[in-house]
Amino acid sequence: MAQSSPWVGDWDLKVKDTPIRTITAILHIKLKNEKLEGKIQWTSGPYQGGTEDVEHFNDLDNELILGLGKDGSDDLFFPLTLRIEDDETLSGTWKEVNSENASYNVIAERRVAQSSDYSNGNQLQSSDTWVGVWGLYFLDSGTEEVLFEAILTIDLEDNNMVGTILYSYPDGTEEDVVIEHFDDEDTSGTELRLGFKRENSRDFPLTLRYDDFTKETSGFWVEEQGESYGVFGRKRQED
Numbered sequence: 001m002a003q004s005s006p007w008v009g010d011w012d013l014k015v016k017d018t019p020i021r022t023i024t025a026i027l028h029i030k031l032k033n034e035k036l037e038g039k040i041q042w043t044s045g046p047y048q049g050g051t052e053d054v055e056h057f058n059d060l061d062n063e064l065i066l067g068l069g070k071d072g073s074d075d076l077f078f079p080l081t082l083r084i085e086d087d088e089t090l091s092g093t094w095k096e097v098n099s100e101n102a103s104y105n106v107i108a109e110r111r112v113a114q115s116s117d118y119s120n121g122n123q124l125q126s127s128d129t130w131v132g133v134w135g136l137y138f139l140d141s142g143t144e145e146v147l148f149e150a151i152l153t154i155d156l157e158d159n160n161m162v163g164t165i166l167y168s169y170p171d172g173t174e175e176d177v178v179i180e181h182f183d184d185e186d187t188s189g190t191e192l193r194l195g196f197k198r199e200n201s202r203d204f205p206l207t208l209r210y211d212d213f214t215k216e217t218s219g220f221w222v223e224e225q226g227e228s229y230g231v232f233g234r235k236r237q238e239d
């Protein structure tokens with residue numbers, strides 16, 4: 001039964017020995033109304049930066065088969081099968097969506113929860129949510145292709161957030177910008193607007209929203225000329 005399910009948690013997945021070597025992802029599984037639900041967050045490989053909802057869980061005694069939507073249709077595809085090795089480790093296979101014969105070995109290790117993720121039970125505090133180093137990907141609003149990347153660093157000084165953004169462009173150039181103001185008035189602590197000075201006025205081009213389930217952020221960037229980009233990001237693990 002789901003209420004005693006060993007599958008619940010965050011798992012580091014490694015899809016091994018694919019044609020492009022090992023592909024990594026984070027599998028998030030939680031309980032809602034005594035049923036499993038989850039997402040797969042790709043951290044490397046051809047789908048890096050993308051997140052897929054798990055549409056169906058087939059939970060057997062010692063095996064879990066995960067179903068995903070297929071090409072926008074109502075059909076389900078069941079590419080991932082996992083088995084329990086111990087409390088901290090799963091193993092299984094990933095079936096390639098475009099080939100009936102291609103499948104790859106999978107190993108999954110339980111992720112260690114960060115003490116700063118929660119406060120007062122499950123209620124997130126705004127500063128705990130945002131402080132840290134984030135990898136951001138700026139996406140074409142139409143194709144969702146990654147156009148450029150950035151590293152967002154947020155710290156606390158005298159209980160106020162301070163930070164910088166280091167942009168990295170495809171031509172190899174970089175740009176380091178100081179954030180002039182943070183607007184985190186959202187009472188849920190899940191939305192943050194970053195402000196910069198522009199011609200003696202304050203502009204808020206970057207808006208981020210935090211997803212407590214996936215532990216990632218998404219939002220949008222609006223340039224001075226009015227052009228906008230989608231933004232996806234995740235907090236970097238400390239060394």
